[in-house]
Amino acid sequence: MKAIGFKTSLPISEAESFIDFETDKPVPAGHDLLVKIAAISVNPVDFKVRQNSAKDKVLDIPKVIGFDAAGVVEAVGDAVTLFKPGDKVFYAGDINKPGSNAEFQLIDERIVGRKPASLSNTEAAVMPLTSLTAWELLFHRIRINEKDKGKSILIIGGAGGVGSIAIQLAKKIAGLTVITTASRPETTAWAKQQGADHVVNHKDLVNEVRKAGFQQVDFILDLVDTNGYWDAMAELIKPQGSIASITGSQTPVALIKLKTKSVAFFWESMFTRSTFQTEDMIEQHHILNKVAELLDNGTLKSTLNETLEGLSAANIRQAHQQLESGKTIGKLAIRF
Incomplete structure (x- = not known):
């Protein structure tokens, strides 16, 4: 599968700050969902992780980051009870696992919600985190x-x-x-x-x-x-x-x-529950489902303000540049 990652922490102006590469499609186990991603969004945490997680070193395997995503469940692990293949979902990810800047991603079902039915993939992808x-x-x-x-x-x-x-x-x-x-x-x-x-x-x-x-x-x-x-x-x-x-x-x-x-x-850290596998980790599943309901009934509206087209290192770089500028209004999405 195609993925976007980096081997070292470089300024976003550098061509190698993100690279396109091919890797194996992951296999779900336990509470994992294998999601085919349709759209992602970027957040300040994305560029902070890029800037700090590979300082003064070169990784053997590119690190894939990215958190917000919307997509379709392709396969499930043997402990999954909340979703089935074909379900449309959205989620904000786990900071300790490979991210959403890829065609497919494994994500724990307990931090995943059903995608709002009334929203496009891009409108939904900007909302979870x-x-x-x-x-x-x-x-x-x-x-x-x-x-x-x-x-x-x-x-x-x-x-x-x-x-x-x-x-x-x-x-x-x-x-x-x-x-x-x-x-x-x-x-x-x-x-x-x-x-x-x-x-x-x-x-x-x-x-x-x-x-x-x-x-x-x-x-x-x-x-x-x-x-x-x-x-x-x-x-x-x-x-x-x-x-x-x-x-x-x-x-x-x-x-x-x-x-x-x-x-x-x-x-507040949105990653606390997934990082420490807290007893109430499934609460994020419930929150996302409630948010989806509020988006579908018009109480809340998507904060999408800009969309880029295509999963590529160039688009990920552009998105990070915009966030690092501090001038971003609302949210930016990338549609695959």
């Missing part, structure tokens, strides 16, 4: 529920992949008042299209939020830079509020700044 991340942030980390309707949430980075669906979930499912950040006319317009009530400029975050009429907010999602926005988040969060982040930190964060307000802080 960001939807799982946003859902887990809102409903599994902060644990927002019915009693929180009408409360306020600040989403830092509303025009990106996670931000785009987080706005929709926070507004349409959780019933929150959504404030998000953007600084360009096109990103502001996109955030409003996703359902944001207020769009503020992140370059002067505290004052911008207050000019929008909020002295403090109940919840904050950081999707951009934990260290860079830490002081602003500590200032803007209400007493007994919650902050959650996906971005990590280059230096330790001063949790003491949250103490007097009794503020809760959460990290």
Whole structure:
């Protein structure tokens, strides 16, 4: 089968940063599904893995990455109970296994959902990783529920992949008042299209939020830079509020700044359940099926904003270049 990979971590401008190659089609076992992939998407985690997983070394076998995908189940392992050959699926992958930048992929059924019937392969492929991340942030980390309707949430980075669906979930499912950040006319317009009530400029975050009429907010999602926005988040969060982040930190964060307000802080990694084979790993199957239902009934909409045609090293390079620029709005898909 055809696959796209790399043997060493190179700048994306280098021709060998991704290479086309042929490899054996994998064989499913246990809970594995063998999926024939129809479309994929790219996320910041893709280029971060490429930049860091083969530094200062050359791999004997190219490393295949890629996470978001939509496709059709071709074969199943002997322990599979949730799907059968011919089922259309979508999923966000496992960071420790070969990825979706290939014609076929093995994926554990417990982190796979049924593809939304009303969406094209590209419209579906852009949704899993960001939807799982946003859902887990809102409903599994902060644990927002019915009693929180009408409360306020600040989403830092509303025009990106996670931000785009987080706005929709926070507004349409959780019933929150959504404030998000953007600084360009096109990103502001996109955030409003996703359902944001207020769009503020992140370059002067505290004052911008207050000019929008909020002295403090109940919840904050950081999707951009934990260290860079830490002081602003500590200032803007209400007493007994919650902050959650996906971005990590280059230096330790001063949790003491949250103490007097009794503020809760959460990290979120979409790969936690698959990496550690947690007891509730199948929860991602349930989340994806719920997201598919919400997409099919029109409550949520796909965040697809651009499509490239064809599985090739050139297209994967182009997609990574666009993500690394930091200018991507919504999501980008590659149709095979």
